[in-house]
Amino acid sequence: MSNGVAEKTLILVKPDAIQRGLFGDITSRFEKKGLKLVGCKMMALDEAILREHYAHIADKPFFPGLAKFMQSTPVIAMCWEGLEVVDAVRNITGITKAREAESGSIRGDFAMSVSCNVIHASDSVENAEVEVKRFFNPDELHAYDKSEYMHVYAADELE
Ligand code: UDP
Ligand code: MG
Numbered sequence: 001m002s003n004g005v006a007e008k009t010l011i012l013v014k015p016d017a018i019q020r021g022l023f024g025d026i027t028s029r030f031e032k033k034g035l036k037l038v039g040c041k042m043m044a045l046d047e048a049i050l051r052e053h054y055a056h057i058a059d060k061p062f063f064p065g066l067a068k069f070m071q072s073t074p075v076i077a078m079c080w081e082g083l084e085v086v087d088a089v090r091n092i093t094g095i096t097k098a099r100e101a102e103s104g105s106i107r108g109d110f111a112m113s114v115s116c117n118v119i120h121a122s123d124s125v126e127n128a129e130v131e132v133k134r135f136f137n138p139d140e141l142h143a144y145d146k147s148e149y150m151h152v153y154a155a156d157e158l159e
Pocket of ligand 2: 121123
């Protein structure tokens with residue numbers, strides 16, 4: 001059972017957010033938006049998973065510093081579900097360079113850096129599918145009916 005809405009996205013709560021005690025504030029944004037949490041765990045990232053996850057920037061000069069930062073504490077990986085959730089979450093997240101991110105977005109409200117920008121969020125449906133599989137085993141993802149969905153979506157959106 002999953003209320004008929006299946007799109008999923010990956011969030012990583014980065015070490016700067018862990019150190020600054022922002023996990024609750026960040027999670028609260030997604031909860032209040034009406035999204036459904038279907039997976040959540042704390043994990044230390046090794047070099048291999050970082051190279052895979054950041055393959056598109058692994059040859060950039062800033063990658064070694066980014067890898068060190070991402071390994072400085074464990075991260076919290078979350079999988080959120082909702083209608084067109086990948087785009088919805090990217091909107092809530094804000095642009096990469098946090099000091100220019102829109103006010104009201106998570107990066108806009110909580111961060112000042114281009115590297116330490118508090119969360120990762122999948123950038124496309126295609127990448128989200130790969131990223132959710134990268135960070136979660138199938139038995140770590142949970143399907144359940146969220147009772148508030150009848151107040152979050154119109155009936156025809158849940159068909
Ligand atoms: N990053 C960085 N320096 C840069 C660009 C990116 O340290 O000049 C880091 C930053 O933490 C960013 C991550 O690399 O969130 C992934 O980069 P991407 O372009 O995919 O940005 P995002 O999708 O996170 O907005
Ligand atoms: Mg990205």
